[in-house]
Amino acid sequence: MPKCTRWVAAGRQMLAYALVAWGASAAAQHSALPDTISKVKPSVVIVGSYNPTAAPRFSLRGTGFVVGSGNWVVSNAHVLQAPGSAPPQGQLVVQVRTGPETFQTRAARVLDKDVFHDLTLLQIDGPPVPALSLADSDRVKEGQELAFMGFPIGGALGFSSVTHRAMVSSITQARLPSAQSGQLNERAIRGLREGNFQIFQLDATAYPGNSGGPLFDPVSGEVVGVVNMVMLKGARESALSQPSGISYAIPARHVREMMARQRP
Structure with missing residues (x-):
């Protein structure tokens, strides 16, 4: 077999291996996601405000997720107050999941607000909530x-x-x-x-x-x-x-x- 033909054949084989590996990786991700969702869901919370005189009493501002030892919540800084908007009325609260469709309202306070990166770190009351790990x-x-x-x-x-x-x-x-x-x-x-x-x-x-x-x-x-x-x-x-x-x-x-x- 001429050398150039062998190179072409080897290249095709390497491409085939790469496509198989990519397909296997994609399939693994798709099959793993349902279990991963079940693991992540208890740590994802609702960030909002509570006003006992308003209707409704609870107003959703955005999403957050629990980190650290289980009493810190990460969210966006603009969830607390969007630039140019009036401050939301009511107490800052976080709703944590207690069951498949049930939530518990926890009081929250701001520990840090990084406006430049649009991030905030909240402290919530009550027992620790399952926390998510941060990757690199x-x-x-x-x-x-x-x-x-x-x-x-x-x-x-x-x-x-x-x-x-x-x-x-x-x-x-x-x-x-x-x-x-x-x-x-x-x-x-x-x-x-x-x-x-x-x-x-x-x-x-x-x-x-x-x-x-x-x-x-x-x-x-x-x-x-x-x-x-x-x-x-x-x-x-x-x-x-x-x-x-x-x-x-x-x-x-x-x-x-x-x-x-x-x-x-």
Whole structure:
């Protein structure tokens, strides 16, 4: 057999092996996801506000997830108050799952708010809740298959967590909208001076209510990012009627940094 023919044959064989390996990996991820969802679900919570004189008394702001020893909740800073909007009325609370369709309301307070990366860390009262582990988000690659979980469309579908598959279509530089002057602190100002940071672009549709939810590995359940925003085609209302299919997530490395600031 001529040498060039042998090279072609060897190349085809290597390609066939690669395709088989890729197919096996994809199949493993798909088969593992149902079990991973069951493992992740108890740690994904609803962030909202409670006002005993309002109707309804509870108002959903977004999603969060439990980390650390079980009394810390990660979410987006804009879930607490979107830039340019009035502060939500009522007490900040988190609803944690106590059964398949039941939740318990816990009082919450803000431990840290990283406006530049649009992250917040909350402390919740009560016994510890199962926590999620953080993966090394610097190891995430473009084309990687992930999943995210949250409570989309402000509870219009009922307070049932929803899971979406997502591929990392790009790891790109992004600058989030700057905070109002009243929200700026020394760390936020320093971050704005330092410039942009990397963000995960996903080929998936997130909706209002998904903000703050975990982006996780479909096999291990480890969190690699925090769902942050969805690209809109027009006005905010178009997120429901004309979803772009493009969403973004903050890498988990910034969550790890925020948690580290709370430890002596």
